[in-house]
Amino acid sequence: MTAFKTAEFYEILGNTGGRLDREGPFLVETLAEAPSSVVADVACGLGLHALFLAGHGAEVHAFDLSREMIDHARIRRSHPNLTYAVGDMCALSGGPYGLVLCLGNSLCLLDSTQKVNSFFQSVYDHLLPGGVCVTQTLNYETPAVKRPRIRVERAEIEDGELAAIKRFLPKENHTRLSIDYLGVAPGDMFQASESFTLHHWTARKLSETAENTGLQVKGCYGGFDRKPFREDTPDMVLTIQKP
Template structure:
């Protein structure tokens, strides 16, 4: 497998927290950290793609020992600069092959990051990597969106997700391959910036099969962090798979 490309270098890391401000809402983070802390119990938690510590820091504040894996040194440097950031152990590497010493009661991957792995093979291997880190009875949690294909009329392959005075964002889908890409346009100081990030969208049922391949079984699926029921109208889900106890 080719080494993954880091799409979250300094230019992205510099504005990441600002551009994701809605994900830092205290109510959301409280619900997120509360659910994760309950799953971790008295054990350790491992965050795949820990980034700037948006979730790891409030989880650690609840008394959970948190370790992270991340490919981007620029993102991790932002984590380190925050209060409590030095207490989060971080291993630089990808979430498909990188191993951390010891076992964990919880491994988690949030904010659509499973889709940053652009092949089915890589996504399956991510589940296998999570399972390898889990102690028996431990859980792997993934937060990801449900593919937005219902918004695509025949002949269209583009869905805008943000239109503002200074920023524009849209997703491009290839329904034959499940490949997609998110495109971001930002205008600042009279100058335009453009970046595109590739993804592979994935269905809940497909994730369940990946989990089964990795030796995990579905335990819970909710629409969001407040454990709302997952329905046919849900546009996101938080799913938990469990490693069988010995």
């Protein structure tokens, strides 16, 4: 267990099957409406969505800033239609794309309007006319995410157990997230930690920034079920198109 990496904690503790059950139909419908099946998945993490769309016939180029995540995804989620590369979400490469994805609250890692503008400008520059960008972030207007909280995630493995202790500390326009990873097995233990600052981007601010680059917001949903976005919906899903 001493060789465990944080990507493996994400893999084991994350509800990967449940996510695709919720998000997959939306992504397949959006892919079918895109002007081409060439897809960029930025901040791709474990490669979950990238592999899913590659399995539905898309040519997928997946990027993440973390070398560890990219190496993990290459091993666990390879496909003939799928390539992985280390890359910054604010500086896309390749294309032109019919569809760009930025899911998993990744946009909230950007801590300034300038960086969000760089993201949308890069999307605009690499999308085909009529191409679509889908972003998904948490809705930080809901009461549940405005208060400090702790969440513990556990999973059993062969002869052992893994756990992640997540601490959320909201402050004004951002939340500090600290995570401690623990793994135990007979005669062995693993510990690791990481922390992030998550900016509280609103639907209005993201929409305005996207439109300032020439993109057009076509939909704002409270989740991948396409229900309308409201102040009390947990997620914010935007569909944004290049004219």
